[in-house]
Amino acid sequence: METFLQQLVNGLTVGSIYALIALGYTMVYGILKLINFAHGDLAVLGAFIGLTVITGLAGAGGAPANWIVIVAFVLAVLVVAIAGVLLEFTAYRPLRHAHRLSAVVSALGASMFIENGIMLIWSPQTLTFPEGIMPETTFHYGSVVISATQLFIVAISFVLMLALYLYVNKTRFGTAIRASAIDQDAARLMGINVNKVIVSVFVLGPALGAIGGLFIGVYYRQAVFDMGWIYGLNAFIAAIIGGIGNIPGAMIGGLLLGLFSSLAGGYISSTWQQAIVFGLLILILLVRPTGILGERVAEKV
Amino acid sequence: MLKAKLLIAAAAFSFGVAANAAADTVTFGVQAPITGQYANEGQGIEKAVRLLAKQLNADGGLLGKTVEVVACDDEGKATQAALCGRELSNKGVFTVIGSYTSGATAASQPIFARANILQTSDGTAEQLTQHGYKLFFRNAPPNSAEAKFTGEYLVKAKQYKRIAIIADHSSFAKGLGEAVTEAVKAEGGNIVYNGFINAGSQDYRSVLTSIKSENPDVIYFSGYYSDGGLIRAQQEALGIKADFVGGDANQNVKFGELAGKAAEGAVIINVPAPENLPYPEAKSFLSDYNAAYGENPPSIFTLTNADGMRAIVKAVQETKSFEPSDVADYLHSLRDFPGFTGPLGFDDNGERLGSAFQAFEIQADGSYKTTYPAN
Numbered sequence: 091m092e093t094f095l096q097q098l099v100n101g102l103t104v105g106s107i108y109a110l111i112a113l114g115y116t117m118v119y120g121i122l123k124l125i126n127f128a129h130g131d132l133a134v135l136g137a138f139i140g141l142t143v144i145t146g147l148a149g150a151g152g153a154p155a156n157w158i159v160i161v162a163f164v165l166a167v168l169v170v171a172i173a174g175v176l177l178e179f180t181a182y183r184p185l186r187h188a189h190r191l192s193a194v195v196s197a198l199g200a201s202m203f204i205e206n207g208i209m210l211i212w213s214p215q216t217l218t219f220p221e222g223i224m225p226e227t228t229f230h231y232g233s234v235v236i237s238a239t240q241l242f243i244v245a246i247s248f249v250l251m252l253a254l255y256l257y258v259n260k261t262r263f264g265t266a267i268r269a270s271a272i273d274q275d276a277a278r279l280m281g282i283n284v285n286k287v288i289v290s291v292f293v294l295g296p297a298l299g300a301i302g303g304l305f306i307g308v309y310y311r312q313a314v315f316d317m318g319w320i321y322g323l324n325a326f327i328a329a330i331i332g333g334i335g336n337i338p339g340a341m342i343g344g345l346l347l348g349l350f351s352s353l354a355g356g357y358i359s360s361t362w363q364q365a366i367v368f369g370l371l372i373l374i375l376l377v378r379p380t381g382i383l384g385e386r387v388a389e390k391v
Numbered sequence: 392m393l394k395a396k397l398l399i400a401a402a403a404f405s406f407g408v409a410a411n412a413a414a415d416t417v418t419f420g421v422q423a424p425i426t427g428q429y430a431n432e433g434q435g436i437e438k439a440v441r442l443l444a445k446q447l448n449a450d451g452g453l454l455g456k457t458v459e460v461v462a463c464d465d466e467g468k469a470t471q472a473a474l475c476g477r478e479l480s481n482k483g484v485f486t487v488i489g490s491y492t493s494g495a496t497a498a499s500q501p502i503f504a505r506a507n508i509l510q511t512s513d514g515t516a517e518q519l520t521q522h523g524y525k526l527f528f529r530n531a532p533p534n535s536a537e538a539k540f541t542g543e544y545l546v547k548a549k550q551y552k553r554i555a556i557i558a559d560h561s562s563f564a565k566g567l568g569e570a571v572t573e574a575v576k577a578e579g580g581n582i583v584y585n586g587f588i589n590a591g592s593q594d595y596r597s598v599l600t601s602i603k604s605e606n607p608d609v610i611y612f613s614g615y616y617s618d619g620g621l622i623r624a625q626q627e628a629l630g631i632k633a634d635f636v637g638g639d640a641n642q643n644v645k646f647g648e649l650a651g652k653a654a655e656g657a658v659i660i661n662v663p664a665p666e667n668l669p670y671p672e673a674k675s676f677l678s679d680y681n682a683a684y685g686e687n688p689p690s691i692f693t694l695t696n697a698d699g700m701r702a703i704v705k706a707v708q709e710t711k712s713f714e715p716s717d718v719a720d721y722l723h724s725l726r727d728f729p730g731f732t733g734p735l736g737f738d739d740n741g742e743r744l745g746s747a748f749q750a751f752e753i754q755a756d757g758s759y760k761t762t763y764p765a766n
Binding site for chain 1: 586587588589593597603617628629645
């Protein structure tokens, strides 16, 4: 039982990171019907920028002060949001009316560009985060161990997801985002600046992704230039499980995926962990192609 | 034109050496990657051989003969190694030290065997001693020796009762993990968990949580440092009290960085770095080496090759013979010769006996402290 609870704690932490990254996929897909394959690499860019800020301000030894950590998160979010907007302007906007396949190829190219850019700037080596970025206290319940870092990651993720949910559902601009997702032309006729909505999506998604990426770095204390691929893929699967294009769906999908892969790794086989996750994806696409919360979308004629 | 002149000069030189060899000198050959990817290793071997030869000559030579050294650069490549085989054979060397890589060694092995020349190499690939070459002696422990040592360490030395073994899917780590599993079973140890991680996946908590429920007293990991450091850190985070023992690929400064505070107390099994060798012979050779070249040997393999040469020298001195078969017979029955890298001997296949492996514990300051075998 305690083993099971421990696996739940492990899964929930990873799941909330997946959820944060999955939101970026789902928001872009919701508006543009485009899979932004560069999103995972943007998240990793956030981890590297955060690492540079932390080691730059705190030096190599000792735990960094709280304000340094906050500055690291803020700068990571800012830089990655700017990178997201640049990506939209350079890789996607020129192809807005081109065939959808062109945009996908452009997305894959952007992904490679960012990944290799990170490699050139920060080296192909595995980089290490200093200890003590978040409090290292641990709480023991029987043999179940929860660390303060895990609590922070889960709590901040939930707060951010709730904030995003409220922003999209309760504000004027959020309504514009939802309207653009449903029908861009109609939204434009209603006086909504759809381009502004698209840019906002490329700010919000990468900003959340940057936090997710920096969480990965803080949680595992490690950053490698090419880790965006596997985290991006997992977050993408999470978005599909929840129903791509649907914001609460991405949150639920991320958490479910984290729990599922943790339990699969613990109880079935860690060797087959990734294969089991892909199996789940195939199963969901067969049984419920629109995902858990996805609504049946009428084919546009 | 220039090339032709050089060839003539080289030929004249080699005849000169061969002529001398018959008289009052004996020639030791070095086949090593003196340039290329493994250049520092190859240069280390050549330097060590030249230093040992100089020391021998200062003591009156070998059976009264002056020791000369000729080196051939195989660049760590099999094609160059075959050329070196012919070149050194033509120069009439008595024995060859090297090469560094298993591939280059394998390429020159048959040539030296046919030319009746003794050879000693550090190449760790198992098959080097499986060809039946009677004059070949491996001076470094092969890959399987690490597993054997690890089994002894876990079961006999530390008396662990519940052993968990983790590998990744690389051929190296998988092979080592399986070999360690076999070795632990052979020692009668109790394995409570045997599993794999996916290297580079960063999250090993699900595997470790499963391991935790088995309540092991040690976790052995056969893979690489980048995963090993994280496993150690996550083990600590999950409150698993078991000791951590890592295979040789965990010996890297990154292991300590990734494991952070948890690194202290982790144990790594490997052949020690030259400066960590506990033996007095090694310490005095290191200071001689440092005095002669102003640097430390690049790796332990400099010293295993030096050990190979010293064993051959010892055999010549004991048998009072330069006849390769006499020397080989002596070496095949050699036991517990005090080598720089630990007690040294050879079995009938020329395989090194006597383990050079050590278990060392990571200290709070990141340095290593040898804990087994106790010296």
